[in-house]
Amino acid sequence: MDKLTGLVKKYNDTSLILRIFIGLVIGAVLGVAVPKLTWIGLFGQVFVGCLKAIAPILVFVLIASALCQGSSKLDKRFGLVLWLYMISTFLAALVSTFASFIFKLKITFPEDVEVTETPPSGLGEVLQNLLLNVVKNPVESLATANYIGILFWAAFLGIAFKLLASEHTCQMLKDLADAVSQIVRWIINLAPFGIMGLVFSSVSTSGLSIFTEYGKLILLLVGCMFFVALVIDPILAAITLKRNPYPLVWRCLKHSGITAFFTRSSAANIPINMNLCKKLGLDPDMYSVSIPLGATINMDGAAVTITVMTLATANTMGVNVDLPTAIILSFIAALGACGASGVAGGSLLLIPMACALFGIPNDVAMMTVGVGYIIGVVQDSVETALNSSGDVMFAATAEYHTWQKEGKSLPKFLGGETETEV
16 A cells, blocks of 8 residues: 555656656557557547536636636626737738748548538538537536637636625635646646557557558648747747747647647537646636636637648649738638637538638539548647647736736746746
């Protein structure tokens, strides 16, 4: 028993990032060596399942508790973080447009591609669905991880509690939020086992064959996403903070991007982002709202995917795309990306909507979606890492900007004196 206790203590004392890296290596080795031991993949499925199950409850109780107790409110910081989310998504689409003009790639459609999902008929339907999700039944929103609906109803409940409830009721909400947050910390502590299972599943099922057939397409998609993550988003943060943003960028990529890469779900990564925001010293009244909202509308990676895949399809079909039309595509991709689902592959079903701008038949567009699912093990992983790490980075950028205006010292990693946990 003492040995087991010592082993657990040693595990907990080891850096989470180091543990995740070890789990990653073990999963990759097992995926190559014993691909038939499919039960190893269950570790990953259970890990992601736990995150997806607890995330909606966490967001709901955090928002309700923060609004019930908080003396602060959604001030200019919230407007700034919304602006950063939207402008970065548009710039991601614009960068992808220019990259697609430079590298005019075409897609080889496999004969056995079959996609059963039904895409939206147009941008109007995407935005309509987004609006209807806001007012969807709150119980259904919790059950289906509809974060726009969860935000809406949790905000109303929190405001109503603040106006009508007693101090004891607000304390009960806070205790509930703390309890759910503790459950999330327990789940995150077991992330190395989940990452091991997720890597094993990817390596054992997909292997490296996708790199030979669709290597150029993957490189263009990943290249655009890396450019956005390491150039475009840092420039926006630098303009806002007027200082070197890369210490913040690295922290967000390290603590949020890595897990998002493997979970391939912005929604599943919400608890991890919440925990990171707490370690960065951010205001829970703000990040309890901005992080789940970012998982819905901060979709740089989705904008890249929609733009690159659409223009590659246009090149394949011999459609001549001029620059003004391509810029219109960037606007459509940015708006459509905001309606992309926060689950794996959510952006792919918006490709037919964008293809319709060039008169590309839906059957052809759906074949492009099928190719997207084939390369999704790489494309969707990098896309989610970009989206999720950006959620935290822009939430922190908006808050630190307010600190500067109020004369409060920034964190040490940005040249200030405030201590943070990361």
